[in-house]
Amino acid sequence: MTYNINTKGFYGQFGGAFIPEMLHSNIERLQKNYREITGSPAFKAEFDNLMRDYVGRPSPLYFAPNLSKLYGAQIYLKREDLNHTGSHKINNTIGQILLAKHIGKTRIIAETGAGQHGVATATVCALMGIECLVYMGATDIKRQAPNVSRMKMLGAKVIPATSGSQTLKDATNEAIRDWINNPVDTHYIIGSVVGPHPYPDMVARFQSVISEEMKWQLKAQTGNENPDYILACVGGGSNAAGAIYHYIDEPSVKIALTEAAGKGIDSGHSAATSVLGSVGIIHGSKTMLMQTPDGQIVEPYSISAGLDYPGIGPMHAHLIESGRAQVYSATDTEALDAAFELSRIEGIIPALETAHGFAVLKKMTFKPDDVVVINLSGRGDKDLATYIQHDPNVQ
Amino acid sequence: MNRFDILFKQKAARVLNIYTTAGYPTLESTVDTVTALTAAGADIIELGMPYSDPLADGTTIQESSQVALANGMTLETLFAQANAIRTQTDAPIILMGYLNQMLQYGTEAFLSQAQQSGIDGLIIPDLPMDIYVEDYEALFKQYEQGIAFLVTPETSAERIREADRLSTAFLYIVSKSNITGGSSGLDDGQLAYFKTLEEMNLETPKLIGFGIHDKVTFDTACQYGNGAIIGSAFIRHLGKGGSPKDFVSSIIG
Numbered sequence: 001m002t003y004n005i006n007t008k009g010f011y012g013q014f015g016g017a018f019i020p021e022m023l024h025s026n027i028e029r030l031q032k033n034y035r036e037i038t039g040s041p042a043f044k045a046e047f048d049n050l051m052r053d054y055v056g057r058p059s060p061l062y063f064a065p066n067l068s069k070l071y072g073a074q075i076y077l078k079r080e081d082l083n084h085t086g087s088h089k090i091n092n093t094i095g096q097i098l099l100a101k102h103i104g105k106t107r108i109i110a111e112t113g114a115g116q117h118g119v120a121t122a123t124v125c126a127l128m129g130i131e132c133l134v135y136m137g138a139t140d141i142k143r144q145a146p147n148v149s150r151m152k153m154l155g156a157k158v159i160p161a162t163s164g165s166q167t168l169k170d171a172t173n174e175a176i177r178d179w180i181n182n183p184v185d186t187h188y189i190i191g192s193v194v195g196p197h198p199y200p201d202m203v204a205r206f207q208s209v210i211s212e213e214m215k216w217q218l219k220a221q222t223g224n225e226n227p228d229y230i231l232a233c234v235g236g237g238s239n240a241a242g243a244i245y246h247y248i249d250e251p252s253v254k255i256a257l258t259e260a261a262g263k264g265i266d267s268g269h270s271a272a273t274s275v276l277g278s279v280g281i282i283h284g285s286k287t288m289l290m291q292t293p294d295g296q297i298v299e300p301y302s303i304s305a306g307l308d309y310p311g312i313g314p315m316h317a318h319l320i321e322s323g324r325a326q327v328y329s330a331t332d333t334e335a336l337d338a339a340f341e342l343s344r345i346e347g348i349i350p351a352l353e354t355a356h357g358f359a360v361l362k363k364m365t366f367k368p369d370d371v372v373v374i375n376l377s378g379r380g381d382k383d384l385a386t387y388i389q390h391d392p393n394v395q
Numbered sequence: 396m397n398r399f400d401i402l403f404k405q406k407a408a409r410v411l412n413i414y415t416t417a418g419y420p421t422l423e424s425t426v427d428t429v430t431a432l433t434a435a436g437a438d439i440i441e442l443g444m445p446y447s448d449p450l451a452d453g454t455t456i457q458e459s460s461q462v463a464l465a466n467g468m469t470l471e472t473l474f475a476q477a478n479a480i481r482t483q484t485d486a487p488i489i490l491m492g493y494l495n496q497m498l499q500y501g502t503e504a505f506l507s508q509a510q511q512s513g514i515d516g517l518i519i520p521d522l523p524m525d526i527y528v529e530d531y532e533a534l535f536k537q538y539e540q541g542i543a544f545l546v547t548p549e550t551s552a553e554r555i556r557e558a559d560r561l562s563t564a565f566l567y568i569v570s571k572s573n574i575t576g577g578s579s580g581l582d583d584g585q586l587a588y589f590k591t592l593e594e595m596n597l598e599t600p601k602l603i604g605f606g607i608h609d610k611v612t613f614d615t616a617c618q619y620g621n622g623a624i625i626g627s628a629f630i631r632h633l634g635k636g637g638s639p640k641d642f643v644s645s646i647i648g
């Protein structure tokens with residue numbers, strides 16, 4: 001069993017590039033060149049330097065004593081929240097902006113849900129002096145206001161997506177339409193392991209720095225580079241992809257992915273794609289998605305803008321279908337509780353997305369010496385308004 | 396001979412293909428709209444299967460699709476309407492929609508149903524040629540469904556030849572790399588691209604679409620192709636309460 005893409009960009013039955021002809025030349029150019037460009041020594045050196053000096057990598061691997069005690073396991077947190085701009089998203093945008101420069105693009109577009117990818121894109125565009133447009137659902141513009149202000153301060157133009165449920169799916173549609181209209185000068189920096197080949201693999205490779213560091217950090221701290229479990233939340237799946245990348249072929253490392261259940265899986269207001277979804281095509285990729293029997297895409301719901309997506313990356317669809325990864329879900333309430341718990345006992349306020357990955361600690365059973373790594377994908381500054389609204393102690 | 400072959404044999408120039416969204420403006424309006432279009436002189440009907448997330452479409456077709464879906468439009472209803480249309484006209488009908496719709500219906504069931512409903516072919520913008528050849532071409536042939544592939548100003552000469560070879564309905568010449576719905580005129584760059592295509596001496600009849608919206612742009616497109624496709628402009632006309640007959644007259648009257 002291989003968990004990697006084949007030459008046509010498929011993970012098992014999932015993936016591929018189901019794109020209109022208008023996108024063909026851009027996608028084909030990426031498909032043919034991304035490995036060579038990003039694998040060159042010059043590219044790697046520039047990427048590594050920016051990762052170290054600009055992003056602040058390596059991110060710490062922190063042994064969380066209080067959480068460990070509470071759940072009866074050895075719990076480590078991979079601190080992607082400490083990266084510049086506050087989440088793992090910057091790992092990918094650094095890679096893609098260097099790629100865009102390499103292929104001579106002068107205009108960048110991106111979609112964003114929680115605004116973390118939008119901020120990370122606006123940041124690298126400011127750094128490189130490149131024009132930046134970020135599409136964001138009108139609903140998300142309201143619920144992630146601080147990130148909208150940050151993007152604007154960084155010089156990006158934020159364009160509201162007003163179709164559908166006005167969330168991440170719709171922002172992605174608008175970004176793809178923009179790319180169709182501007183094929184020559186524009187590169188589209190997709191923010192997760194979704195979209196047509198080569199995006200899922202390319203984004204996973206840029207994010208793979210997370211598990212690359214985990215290996216030597218775990219080795220130094222525990223004597224063994226392999227943990228027993230890796231936990232991560234999944235919207236499209238990029239932080240999870242990065243956290244598991246170098247462990248995928250290591251069957252002793254169990255993978256637990258968490259989707260957003262919204263108000264409950266059967267409530268009609270959910271984003272638990274792998275439970276509620278079926279095989280179909282979304283944003284140019286064959287994967288699991290939430291849809292009607294007639295193939296219309298269903299509007300998802302989650303309190304967390306970054307997980308409020310009706311699909312899942314093709315890599316994860318394959319990991320779940322093949323049984324390599326276990327999938328869990330957490331409701332809005334469970335995620336909020338997990339966020340408050342982590343804040344109080346470890347002094348770390350996580351992003352709402354990230355909190356979903358912590359909520360499953362309550363649903364899993366561990367042996368006392370199990371080593372568990374949770375990917376702490378982002379910090380919670382952007383979610384303060386939501387937290388204040390729901391935290392009894394704050395009120 | 397399929398209905399496209401028959402049409403292009405009789406009429407090699409100024410072929411008018413009009414797009415309309417099934418179930419728009421009302422669920423029951425499809426049959427009347429289409430038959431009025433063909434009675435007024437439209438040669439081909441491109442019948443839109445409304446989709447929740449039409450990536451290649453601009454706001455006009457997005458909105459008409461939303462209205463149609465809210466009206467209760469489904470593929471089942473669409474096939475029934477196509478059947479009713481077929482009793483009244485021999486004009487070729489080509490469905491336009493997205494691959495996920497066909498996949499969820501079941502590819503073979505979909506193609507078989509299309510054939511039984513008198514449909515002549517499909518336009519599926521997100522079905523790439525290589526996947527068509529690998530997974531779908533044999534089924535399209537089995538159920539006598541034509542296909543029209545898109546070429547754009549960014550398409551290489553090699554791919555244009557491939558699209559020419561594979562397209563069995565017509566070749567869809569996208570006038571400009573754009574989503575649907577544009578309404579500026581055709582500029583010199585676009586005309587140069589049409590001319591290049593003309594000089595390639597392609598075998599499949601060429602229909603030019605995207606941005607064709609009035610008599611002037613239709614006439615210009617017809618100088619370079621066998622005809623043209625008008626979509627969003629007709630939907631806007633319907634949205635304002637205009638009749639299919641008046642619209643066709645404004646283009647070829």
Ligand SMILES: Cc1ncc(COP(=O)(O)O)c(C=O)c1O
Nearest residue numbers: 116192235236237238239306378
């Ligand atoms: C902090 C954080 N974690 C996770 C996600 C979900 O994305 P992915 O599944 O691609 O990691 C987001 C997306 O906005 C995010 O901001």
